[in-house]
Amino acid sequence: MKKKYLLYILVLALFTACEPKIDEFTPEKGNADLTTYLAMGNSLTSGYASGALYISGQENSYPNILAGQFELAGGGTFTQPMMTTEAGVGIGSLGLSSKLVLGMSTDCLGTTSLGPVPFDPAPDQQAYSAELFTSVAVDGPYNNIGVPGIKAFHALVPGLGELNPFYGRFATDPATDMLIGEVAKVNPTFFTLWLGNNDVLTYALAGGVLDSITPVPVFSGAMDAIVGTLTANGAKGAIANIPDITAIPYFTTVPYNGLPVTDEASVAALNFGYAPLNAIINQYNGDTLAFTLGANPFVIADASLPWGMRQIKAGELVLLSIPQDSIKCAGWGSLVPIPEQYVLKADQITEIETATMAYNDKIAELAGTFSLAFIDMNTYLTDFETGMVFDGATYSTRYILGGLFSLDGIHLNPRGNALVANYFIDAINVEYNANLPKVIIQDYDGIQFP
Amino acid sequence: MQTSKINFMKKITLLLTFVSMLTWSAFAGGYQVRLQGQKQTGFGLIGTPFSFGASSIFYNPGALSMMKAKTSFQIGASGILSNITFQKSATNYQAKTDNPLGTPFYFYGATKITDKLAVGVGVYTPFGSSAKWDNNWAGRFLIQNISLSAIFIQPTLSYKINDMISIGAGFVYAMGNVELNKALPYNDNSSANLVGSTSSMGYNLGVYFKPIEALSIGVDYRSEIIMEMEGGDAIFTVPASLSTTISKNNKFSASLPMPGNLDVGISYNITEKFMVAAEINYVFWSVYDSLNFTFEENGELLNSNNPRLYENVMIIRLGGQYILNDKFTVRVGGYYDPSPTNENYFTPETVSLNTTAFTCGFTYKPMKNLCIDVSYLHTLGAETDNSYDPGNFAGTYKTQASIPGIGISYNF
Numbered sequence: 001m002k003k004k005y006l007l008y009i010l011v012l013a014l015f016t017a018c019e020p021k022i023d024e025f026t027p028e029k030g031n032a033d034l035t036t037y038l039a040m041g042n043s044l045t046s047g048y049a050s051g052a053l054y055i056s057g058q059e060n061s062y063p064n065i066l067a068g069q070f071e072l073a074g075g076g077t078f079t080q081p082m083m084t085t086e087a088g089v090g091i092g093s094l095g096l097s098s099k100l101v102l103g104m105s106t107d108c109l110g111t112t113s114l115g116p117v118p119f120d121p122a123p124d125q126q127a128y129s130a131e132l133f134t135s136v137a138v139d140g141p142y143n144n145i146g147v148p149g150i151k152a153f154h155a156l157v158p159g160l161g162e163l164n165p166f167y168g169r170f171a172t173d174p175a176t177d178m179l180i181g182e183v184a185k186v187n188p189t190f191f192t193l194w195l196g197n198n199d200v201l202t203y204a205l206a207g208g209v210l211d212s213i214t215p216v217p218v219f220s221g222a223m224d225a226i227v228g229t230l231t232a233n234g235a236k237g238a239i240a241n242i243p244d245i246t247a248i249p250y251f252t253t254v255p256y257n258g259l260p261v262t263d264e265a266s267v268a269a270l271n272f273g274y275a276p277l278n279a280i281i282n283q284y285n286g287d288t289l290a291f292t293l294g295a296n297p298f299v300i301a302d303a304s305l306p307w308g309m310r311q312i313k314a315g316e317l318v319l320l321s322i323p324q325d326s327i328k329c330a331g332w333g334s335l336v337p338i339p340e341q342y343v344l345k346a347d348q349i350t351e352i353e354t355a356t357m358a359y360n361d362k363i364a365e366l367a368g369t370f371s372l373a374f375i376d377m378n379t380y381l382t383d384f385e386t387g388m389v390f391d392g393a394t395y396s397t398r399y400i401l402g403g404l405f406s407l408d409g410i411h412l413n414p415r416g417n418a419l420v421a422n423y424f425i426d427a428i429n430v431e432y433n434a435n436l437p438k439v440i441i442q443d444y445d446g447i448q449f450p
Numbered sequence: 451m452q453t454s455k456i457n458f459m460k461k462i463t464l465l466l467t468f469v470s471m472l473t474w475s476a477f478a479g480g481y482q483v484r485l486q487g488q489k490q491t492g493f494g495l496i497g498t499p500f501s502f503g504a505s506s507i508f509y510n511p512g513a514l515s516m517m518k519a520k521t522s523f524q525i526g527a528s529g530i531l532s533n534i535t536f537q538k539s540a541t542n543y544q545a546k547t548d549n550p551l552g553t554p555f556y557f558y559g560a561t562k563i564t565d566k567l568a569v570g571v572g573v574y575t576p577f578g579s580s581a582k583w584d585n586n587w588a589g590r591f592l593i594q595n596i597s598l599s600a601i602f603i604q605p606t607l608s609y610k611i612n613d614m615i616s617i618g619a620g621f622v623y624a625m626g627n628v629e630l631n632k633a634l635p636y637n638d639n640s641s642a643n644l645v646g647s648t649s650s651m652g653y654n655l656g657v658y659f660k661p662i663e664a665l666s667i668g669v670d671y672r673s674e675i676i677m678e679m680e681g682g683d684a685i686f687t688v689p690a691s692l693s694t695t696i697s698k699n700n701k702f703s704a705s706l707p708m709p710g711n712l713d714v715g716i717s718y719n720i721t722e723k724f725m726v727a728a729e730i731n732y733v734f735w736s737v738y739d740s741l742n743f744t745f746e747e748n749g750e751l752l753n754s755n756n757p758r759l760y761e762n763v764m765i766i767r768l769g770g771q772y773i774l775n776d777k778f779t780v781r782v783g784g785y786y787d788p789s790p791t792n793e794n795y796f797t798p799e800t801v802s803l804n805t806t807a808f809t810c811g812f813t814y815k816p817m818k819n820l821c822i823d824v825s826y827l828h829t830l831g832a833e834t835d836n837s838y839d840p841g842n843f844a845g846t847y848k849t850q851a852s853i854p855g856i857g858i859s860y861n862f
Contacts, residue, residue, distance in 0.1 A: 019533055019535070019546070019850070020533060020535045020830075020831070020833075020848040020849055020850040021535065021848070022535050022536075022537045022544065022833060022846055022848050023537075024537075024542065024544065025537070025541065025542035025543075027542065072542065102691070104691070114691045388842075389840070389841055390842050391588055391589060391591060391592070391841065391842065391843050392589065392590075392591030392592040392838075392841035392842075392843055393591045393635045437540065437541045437543075438540045438541050439541065440538070440541060440543055440588045442588070442590070442591065442635070443588070446635060448636075448637045448638070448689075449637050449640075449688075449689035449691050449692055450637075450690065450691045
């Protein structure tokens with residue numbers, strides 16, 4: 001009898017045993033009403049990555065990731081003006097182009113190496129044009145109104161759709177609509193706003209030779225109007241500030257002293273070649289050009305000097321857009337000064353940083369005034385300069401291998417967007433006493449090595 | 451750009467921080483398994499104050515020469531059905547392990563050469579286990595799966611000084627195997643596979659004291675054994691574009707300590723049929739301070755020192771035995787086994803929590819010399835928030851294990 005009883009316990013225990021239970025996470029919206037979420041911003045918000053706007057980039061935009069988490073706490077449907085191809089469309093100097101992927105390419109020296117290559121090496125301009133200009137407004141209004149390329153004040157420009165096809169394709173009337181008008185159409189209960197990057201970035205990307213930095217009063221006025229509109233119906237939201245350009249791989253990947261001189265003969269030849277110019281420079285008490293064995297600062301064009309060139313200084317930036325073959329095979333940076341559009345000089349960097357700080361002051365002020373969740377993206381990105389570890393993998397702001405930025409060195413890859421979404425969630429949870437779950441960063445694609 | 455490419459190739463290998471590696475996620479403290487006798491298992495895993503025949507070789511070599519039979523053989527095995535649940539902090543993500551069945555076993559044979567001197571040999575598995583997480587789980591860059599087995603062979607001598615006290619000593623030859631897999635962040639299929647085996651030596655000393663018929667006391671010390679692994683095989687599955695940067699086949703060295711144990715137990719016969727016992731085990735886990743890997747190739751980039759910072763623990767055990775009749779004896783027991791891990795250096799490779807356990811078992815004696823011993827052990831690892839700070843991986847863990855066991859004793 002007792003034996004039977006014991007056996008019974010044994011069998012019962014065996015089948016009921018395993019599967020320890022931990023209480024599931026309980027998502028709570030707190031004081032935020034997430035029913036209708038509107039995401040406003042620029043390319044970072046739209047899902048633009050690796051130099052183009054394309055399907056999987058949009059699917060992995062930080063607003064779309066956020067909307068997925070909002071859904072767990074009462075969030076509704078979230079729509080985006082989807083592209084129809086995975087190649088996507090980007091606007092480059094040579095016309096419309098596809099996204100970049102990691103692949104092998106051969107340089108002018110015949111060396112094959114891994115780096116960014118176009119997904120579509122021969123983009124059919126007509127087809128790309130059709131993809132970019134075909135209106136998807138009929139399926140609108142959209143919850144994600146991020147528009148690549150826009151500055152803050154562009155949101156208030158009537159007919160923006162005529163100037164910017166990324167808005168034009170989802171504007172009801174591209175010739176007259178203002179982007180800010182989309183807000184009333186969606187009538188959000190909650191919004192995110194990450195805007196202002198292009199107010200300095202467009203200038204920075206052009207090496208300071210095209211475009212200009214938006215004057216702070218213009219930026220501030222635009223942001224006042226935008227936040228005023230977003231909150232007009234009582235919507236709550238989150239606002240992020242903008243990162244310093246020195247945290248973005250586009251500006252930090254090519255070192256200022258990227259000119260290696262590997263033998264004494266070359267050192268002597270360069271110094272001899274520049275001797276006549278140095279003689280002139282000496283008459284003006286200017287900075288002469290000098291080369292030593294090892295890493296040397298590039299020679300760059302500088303129109304502010306009577307003789308038009310100098311060596312770049314530590315802290316000045318060479319842009320990722322610089323044609324590598326011109327450095328390797330055409331003497332750029334040594335025999336030929338690097339043209340100004342590929343360089344940010346100290347005074348330009350100061351201008352950019354001053355403006356960035358002023359913009360960020362304004363953004364912080366708005367967050368305070370309107371009691372918005374505030375995301376200090378500038379500080380977060382700085383933290384990543386030395387690398388941060390998540391779930392056993394290290395991420396940093398380094399180009400490609402940092403694992404956060406897409407191949408254009410400006411926009412984030414899906415993992416970077418997931419990280420941004422988590423920072424938004426942190427801030428929203430604090431500000432609105434909510435309990436939204438964060439996402440698992442590595443469940444989103446990083447750079448996929450071929 | 452050229453420079454940046456070179457830099458990034460170099461740096462890629464730096465990403466290969468072997469933050470976590472070797473280990474045995476077990477059902478109990480650290481990766482120790484004390485299932486070396488079914489009678490003892492049913493008795494709350496108490497063993498030191500008993501003379502249950504040849505299994506004294508493991509629990510207390512001192513008691514071996516006190517066994518009643520001239521010759522004793524014992525053989526048995528258990529099945530560990532263990533499960534771990536993980537809730538990642540600040541997310542709605544939960545993961546569960548799909549652990550394979552762990553099968554610790556033992557075999558002992560002993561005989562008395564003279565009335566006072568007994569010799570024996572034991573083969574048993576005091577350390578081991580496995581953890582199998584999903585290959586795509588959130589902690590995959592720390593560990594995907596790991597399995598360990600260690601087999602100890604212990605020739606033993608035991609001497610009865612008089613009817614009250616006996617002593618014993620065993621030499622331990624230990625063989626260990628480990629295999630582990632972890633994902634690497636280059637693409638969806640990148641991973642590292644490490645396989646190694648090694649052997650080492652140690653000892654086991656015990657004293658058995660029986661001042662009066664009803665009372666016995668045992669003290670046992672099992673030495674720590676450091677398993678030094680040299681030249682283990684490391685296979686890296688990386689994308690073709692990185693094949694020149696990270697070689698597919700590499701060798702690694704690492705060392706893993708198996709901690710020493712000091713056990714003190716006491717048993718008392720309240721009646722002829724009813725015996726109770728208590729034991730404490732002091733486990734010298736602090737020897738497991740870090741897990742360090744050295745690789746033969748690209749060592750300057752791949753080598754890693756990973757803190758574990760274990761602390762010594764004391765396990766408290768209680769149990770009782772009742773002889774029902776000539777054929778049946780039943781046992782129950784329980785114990786509390788605190789985790790030796792550090793809450794800030796807690797990795798999903800060894801999910802060791804503060805564990806409460808219940809045991810029961812019985813012996814059926816179908817004929818004079820033969821015993822069939824059955825035990826059942828159920829453990830509950832308390833729900834605990836832990837983090838592995840170097841990998842920034844935090845969450846709540848909870849464990850449970852069901853361990854049935856069966857064994858045969860043949861004494862004559």
